[in-house]
Amino acid sequence: xxxxxxxxxxxxxxxxxxxxWQGKGPSVFEQELGEDLERRLGLTTVEKAVAWAQGxxxxxxxxxxxxxxxxxxxxxxxxxxxARFGAEVFRSSPRQADLLIxxxxxxxxxxxxxxxxxxxxxxxxxxxAMGACASSGGMFNNYAVLQGVDKIVAVDIHxxxxxxxxxxxxxxxxxxxxxxxxxxPPAYEIRGVAS
Numbered sequence: 001x002x003x004x005x006x007x008x009x010x011x012x013x014x015x016x017x018x019x020x021w022q023g024k025g026p027s028v029f030e031q032e033l034g035e036d037l038e039r040r041l042g043l044t045t046v047e048k049a050v051a052w053a054q055g056x057x058x059x060x061x062x063x064x065x066x067x068x069x070x071x072x073x074x075x076x077x078x079x080x081x082x083a084r085f086g087a088e089v090f091r092s093s094p095r096q097a098d099l100l101i102x103x104x105x106x107x108x109x110x111x112x113x114x115x116x117x118x119x120x121x122x123x124x125x126x127x128x129a130m131g132a133c134a135s136s137g138g139m140f141n142n143y144a145v146l147q148g149v150d151k152i153v154a155v156d157i158h159x160x161x162x163x164x165x166x167x168x169x170x171x172x173x174x175x176x177x178x179x180x181x182x183x184x185p186p187a188y189e190i191r192g193v194a195s
Contacts, residue, residue: 047183054098054124055180058087058173061097063117066104068131068163075166087173094120099176100153101169105133106146118153124186128172129155132162154187 044052064072075082082088091097094117106114118127129149132138135158137147149155156179159172 051181051183055177056086058085058099058126058177058180059089059091059097060087060099060101061091061094061117061121063100063114064103065106065110066131066133068103068134071163071166072101072103072130072169075169080166080170082170082173085170085173085177094118095122097121098125099173100125100127101130102127102134102149102153103130103163105138105140106149107144108146111146111152114149115152125188126156126176126180126186127153128157128159128169128176130159130169130172131164132160135160138162154191156187 062069062072064070074080076088076090087099094100098121100118100121102114118125127149129135133140133145134149135155137145139162141147146152157172157176159168161168
């Protein structure tokens with residue numbers, strides 16, 4: 001099913017005398033702009049503007065547990081420069097962060113502190129599971145390591161690798177920004193969180 005594109009300024013809610021005139025076709029201005037009025041004029045809604053602002057200013061909370069944390073630390077260096085994407089402000093307090101990057105294996109002893117940090121974050125909040133250990137337990141298939149952080153927090157993006165390169169984490173952050181800007185709700189709203 002095709003979505004009909006809006007072709008006139010009146011369809012966007014502009015109610016001037018010239019635009020609303022019965023029997024008048026598109027003005028010269030509308031004809032010059034063509035069919036892509038929304039992109040060319042910068043027309044938007046409050047929801048789209050809020051989603052753009054949230055996606056363009058993600059503040060991560062650091063939760064480095066193992067070797068993946070070294071790769072996570074390197075994304076703020078000049079070589080990878082995560083500041084280009086508005087995510088350079090790593091916060092030490094969960095009350096100031098809206099993205100939790102879980103990097104490395106999570107032992108069962110760390111599950112409760114991880115959940116406490118997640119609960120202290122303000123909504124909306126997002127989670128990236130960085131590396132094979134955070135996503136699925138990795139090579140540590142034993143009694144001491146949690147087999148995936150999605151058992152205790154709702155994960156939005158899984159970044160594969162052991163350890164994943166900094167480029168992979170940057171790609172994960174960019175994918176998360178695309179989800180936010182597209183209006184996709186956080187994972188905890190879609191799937192809920194395990195208790």
